[in-house]
Amino acid sequence: MLKFLATLTGALLAVCAPTLAHAERVRDLGQFQGVRTNQLTGYGVVVGLPGTGDDNLEYVTQAMKGVSGRMGLTLPPGVAPGLKNAAAVMITADLPAFAKPGQRIDVTVSTIGKAKSLRGGALILTPLYGADGQIYAMAQGNLAVGGLDASGKDGSKVTVNIPTVGRIAEGASVERAVATGFDAGDTLRWNLFSADFLTAARVRDAINSKVPGIASVEDGVTLALRMPGDPDSRASMMAAIEMIEVSPAETAARVIVNSRTGTVVINSAVRLSPAAISHGKLTVRVEENDRVSQPGPFSNGRTAVENRSNVSVEEENRSVALFKGGASLSKVVDALNMLGVTPSDLVAILEALKQAGALKAEMVVI
Incomplete structure (x- = not known):
């Protein structure tokens, strides 16, 4: 009982002591709702290319007609101009929170046709x-393009990086601001990046220890914060809240398996119940050594092929690894290394341990 009370006391101290070695800032665990970037896209035309554009593709022609119309120039009907010096592109950009009209943002420009280089x-x-x-x-x-493309008349070609994607630093001017809800209402919500009830409770307690009574948990992700109505006071309180240090809950036990690359990642929360593992490799080798039989001279015999097969079986001798209850990640890795398993074998072993109920973790295949 005393041991249990000591453990409980230590857990409570971990909640109330935000300056532990493994503490993280509130701003690293989540963000205020509405304070986010927004994606922007556009369709346009890049001109001035040295013959590396889209040539006479129809959608480039339509785009150039639209551009010419905005400039007061109307192309005659039926005219299909050669546009090898132009390319149809898609433009993407991220609009930061609180961006105001007149501010500049970076844009990325990518071809959507057969243009060779921008x-x-x-x-x-x-x-x-x-x-x-x-x-x-x-x-x-x-555009600033980091790639290079060069080709010869004989078909030889050299490409360095990606010449069909470029970037314009501060290439766009903001024309409209996005409402964030920063100054709307007396309640502001803060969301965890990953849902966790214990972490949400610890963040609530840490905030209330600084400013009593302003934070309450709505669910495993969201905290409701009662904030002052004055924008200056609200911004100051948000800045102070973001710098509060909290010791987050330990992540859930999880094994990540990348089926394409064979990568296996085991986090530190993984534990094993008592289990014994024996893993060996059985190799069956079949060799065919056909022999040709020739008839004697001046005989009436015929050439025949004699089938000769050699079948052998090899099985590697592997020891048995015994896991005691509650084996940690380091012990699991040491034992599997002793067995000499490959990544693909490791996946098979982990799946078998999961089926046997000895692996206390969630397996995620990506």
Whole structure:
């Protein structure tokens, strides 16, 4: 009983002591709801390419007609201009929280057709749209391309990095701000990056220890924070909350298996019940050594093929690894190394331990 009380006391101290060696800041565990980036996309045309564009593709022609129309130039009907110096592109950008009109953001430009390279090109003024279909920024500028593409008349070709993707630093001007809800209402919500009731409770207790009574848990992810209405006071309180240190709960026991690369990752929370493992490899080898039998000279015999097969079986001698109850990650790794298992064998062993009920962890195959 005394041991249990001591353990419980230690757990409570871990909750109330945010300055432990493994403590993390609140800002590293989650973020305030609404304070987030927003994705913007746009469709445009890059011009000025040295013959590495999309040539006479129809959608580039349509795009150039639209651009020409905005400039007051109308192309005659039926005219299909050669546009090997232009390329149709998609523009993507991230609009930061609290971005205001007039501020600049970076944009990434990628080809969507057969253009070989965007090196030396310039993006024509292009609107960038949000998920609601509204224009939030306008992009234009010269591209910086890190890739290189060169080819010869005989078909030889050299490509360095990716020449069909470029970037324009501060290439877009923000035209519309996104509402974040920062100054709406008297309650602001804070969300964990990963759902965990214990971590949410520890964050609540840490915040209430600094400012009593302002934090309450809504679910395994969200905390409701009662904040002052004044924007200056609210921003100061948010900054103070983000710097509070909390000791998060230990992550759930989990084994991650990448079926494509054979990578296996076991976190430190994995434990094993008592189990014994014997893993060996059985190899069956079949060799065919056909022999040709020739008839004697001037005989009426015929050449025949005599089948000769050699079948052998090899089985590696492997020792048995015994896991005691509560074996830690280091002991699991040491024992499996003693068995000399490969990544694919390790997956088979872990699956067998899971089926036997000895592996106390969730297996995730990606």
